[in-house]
Amino acid sequence: MRRFRPLDHLILLLGAAFLLAPVLMAFLSSTHAAADIHMNGLYLTPGTEGLATYKKVLTQKGGFTGEVTGARMALNSLILGLGFALGKLIVSMLAAYGLVYFRFRFATPIFWGIFTTLLLPLEVRIMPSYQVMSQLGALNTTWGLIVPLLASATGTFYFRQFFKSVPDELLEAARIDGAGPWRFFAGILVPLSRPMMAAIFIIMFVYGWNQYLWPMLMTTDERFFTLMRGIKTILQVWVGSQIPDYNEAFALAVLAMLPPLGVVIVFQRLFVKGLTESDK
């Protein structure tokens, strides 16, 4: 039996406080008036201005940008998150299936061609990627925001590992029943992959929702702004203002972090499993 050790709990409590206190402060401060925050600093107690602030941030145009409301930015973030997760799921499952379940010429060079993308993150080729998109006329479009982010083969890597661990007997049995590649994929492999698909969908949704640099470059038209882009804008507006809108900035931050936070807490087990079992 292990004894109760107060020191262990103290360290864990301090760690949890260090990680959670700033988040809690951001949320609680968003319910106070900007002038009060300016005078008294950040709050660890709830205030009374919360409803008004969130209503303003969600609905008022020009609160900080001029043309978009917070609700519109949240919708754009949702489109980016869901579109990215769905796109990643479809493209990577198909590619992994093709690579694992078929014997064909050029399979090896294709494998390397796809997995080389894991070597270089988007950040290091950001300038030429932007130029390519501008040549394609894809600036300020939804597809231009989502599709280039699909170029990294992380999802394909996950599914390849998973498909390789599926017993060979399944395919043999399906063949005896006369199933071709499409029927085997849709009728057996996809239903079998459901837990894996759910885990990857969650991880990719958070990844897409959290994108910052790429949307910032790709969208100059405010109708396409995401919440992350809104955060950048609200801070730029601050320069020169008497009392910055601390409360509105915090409210925007809360809106931007709520969905990822909720997803990770609700689907904690699935999230951790997907993350650790697939190695990156």
Add this chain to the structure above:
Amino acid sequence: MTASPQTAAPPAKQAQFDHRWTPWAFVAPQLLIVAIFFYWPSVQAVTSSFYLEDPFGFGASFVGLDNYREALGSAEYRQIAGFTAFFAATVTALALGLGLLLAVKADAVLRGAGAYKTALISVYAIAPPVVGLIGMMMFDMHIGPFTRAAALIGWDLKVGIDYWDTAIALITVAVWKQIPYNFIFFLSGLQAVPAAVREAARIDATSRWRQFRDVTLPLLAPTAFFLLVINITYALFDTFGIIDVMVKDKPANNPITLVYKVYLDGFKGNDIGGSSAQSVILMVVVATLTLAQFRLIERRVHYG
């Protein structure tokens, strides 16, 4: 270390389809996306790193290795490279150390383990710019709790004005964001240690510290190496959003990393050739890191 059935590499498929054209239909979407959005820009980065582009858009002239020479020769670039290395090393060491400490403790306690786990994991999913915004407020010169706490001990913390004060704020915030990730991996590594091994260690070891050093740490070594590369990559690239928000477009007197410089020179300074040369330099660095990581994963997969 010996191979265990759970971690052994899955064997290559024995049963496969022998269709000639069908596989192409499956890999086509991925290939198309990779070709247009990965290879085309990557090749373009390498090409334009050898050219000097006219700032007004009147063509470009071939300058050979000039852009590289200029980047590597400039004092500013070397200073930023130095800071980037320092930043990456500090963030990695602190985030790994604290993540490991918390994982070991969360693994040791019985009561409240689930609640601690949720609390320590949850902030993982918060985006870098949001983290940057919250961090900026925590270190704000008027309202920031950290600034006020520092003032109590007579330290006048000037984040955004003083170079090293800003560096401390950036490092604190970057570490804060990365602890949960390391915690998740260390904890799952610890929980994969078989009960029999733990029991034997508890009986043999004279102290908890020896038990940790002689048994737990060696078993966690593969996880730690894997995380080392992930953390360095994180510090180099994923901190962009934090830095962009915290230095607020005023990088003049503030510490920035190499990726931020690529962005500044390319998009704010319109120096496409110089920015591309810096991109290529970073590509070499990150490709080397990732290849090292692949080899480690492979070894971990084969030998447990």
